[in-house]
Amino acid sequence: MTITPTELELTGAAEAALGGATDTVAPPPEVASGARALRSLRRDAGAVLSAGYIGLVVLMALFAPLIVRLSGWSPYEFDQSAIDPNLGGVPLGPWGGISSEHWFGVEPGSGRDIFARIVYGARVSMTIAVAATALTTVLGVTCGLLAGYLGGKSDQVISRVMDFLMAFPALIFMIAVLSALPASNRSALLVVIISVFGWPYLARIVRGQAMSLARREFVEAAQASGASGASIVFREILPNLRSTIIVMVTLSVPGYIGTEAGLSFLGVGVVPPEPSWGQMIASSVTWYSVVPTYFAIPGLFLFLLVLSFTVLGDRLRAVIDTGEAR
Template sequence: MTTAAPSHEAMADPPAGAGDAPATEGRRIARALLRDRGAVLSTAFLGLVVLMAICAPLISAVTGHGPNDFDPAAVDTNLGGLPRGSFGGVSADHLLGVEPQNGRDILARIAYGARVSFLIAISATVLTTLLGVVLGLLAGFYQGWVDQVISRIMDFLMAFPALIFMIAILSSLPTGDRSVLLVTVITVFGWPYLARVVRGQTLTLVNREFVEAARASGASTGAIVFKEILPNLRNSLIVMTTLAVPGYIGTEAGLSFLGVGVTPPTPSWGQMISSAVSWYATDPMYFAVPGLFLFLTVLSLTVLGDRIRAASDAGEAS
């Protein structure tokens, strides 16, 4: 009995994960996001905030107000420094109002505060992802004593109440530009969570048939890691990094709110909310504007990350 030879089309099909598969996967997720109203609205708002952050110097140049420029004429000293006019001093000159007592322009401070928040959050996300992926891969791929050492370090760091230790560490350090310190502290306490996921998935993948086949064919360790294992971690890494950014924005804002994060005069949303607490009864706009920007930014990033996760899961299920 003769066996039919495989068709030319079947022989020509590339293996899963090869060739243009990543681009196809990206287009599929993009199409799914475009059909989702929540994802579209979240992306639009995030685009606005990112544009404000990028164009912060231009905004200050157009409005004529820098983030730290005082405008005594915009506040009424007879009323304890409350902004003149309605809604916290909103006017053609100050589109989002002014801060009480000093008259600093809130729009300029929001734009520059967005720069600080995104810079710290994205930098911390990049570093935690690099550390988490590298150490998670090492632990899962080599196992043995390497896995034991890395896993014990992860357990040690994850056992700490991170926020309390961040406050204690940052409050004991000198003031000044704390952006680098914030990124460092967030990275130290953040990487184990991603590394734990990468380690678990790597432990599963190293025993799969395609990895064994690569070993049998004489592939190097680097080829196995970069061509066989990492492509299968792509979706998980995209989802986790997307969800890490809003978490780190919230962490920076919380630390700045408590006075151990970004220090004045550098603008920060958390710092603005902290300053506004004593004014919320008499000038609610001062509290509402940075609070609303922080809330909507974190919400938009969380919704977008959740939609990407759902689209990724749907692709794996199909």
């Protein structure tokens, strides 16, 4: 039986079709790049350690009531038997009263359990930082996209507002406003005030990249096909800003944790008896020469958390930049 060239072509096409049907479907480019970035981060010891510590603090914040119940002490409970009233409230025992009963010792003067206050302080710090980061991201991305894509008067108005807020002495304004406002709902006030001065930095970066993307061929093709402005922004421009936004968010969280701690240290942040790492560091200033552990423990937790977010954000940025270069 003679097989014609046409039949050979048809047979080859059928085999190719059948073979393609049995092969594993390749993942989309976004999924593949995300998996490659994850593998790169897993091979980085600094990124793994940083992510592990961040995960530990997040678990502490989420399960704070359960952890404190297991420790046997409330963060607001005084233990007068653990301090020496004759010495002004110095903790009994070595290392600030560290024992099987008080794992991290007790606060001088009050006898409150430091471990319980560290756990609840993680909840306060992470809640404020994450909420401020979320609000900052929404404001920054929205305003940056509007300024970069629309241009014209919208860009001028938003850019002038960004310039004003970035040039304003934010710390002095925060201290003045928080000192004048009532102490109730102080955590919510911290989130709002931190976000007001934080969003312009993200918006400036998003604006510049949105202006560049708005002139690209795929955006012009979408405009020529009759796509609406909202569709172009959310389907064409915003997905291309994903890596930038992720890196900026990762690097913003440690900044806001430090801001909350600094404001609490200055006495205008979280109001006692609500525990906060910055507030604990401020309270330890008068005791650090007598009970150095009271200063060292919350300071170490705060330092490691800020360092972990910074290292993870830096590693993530390096991985994303390497992937984009490929």
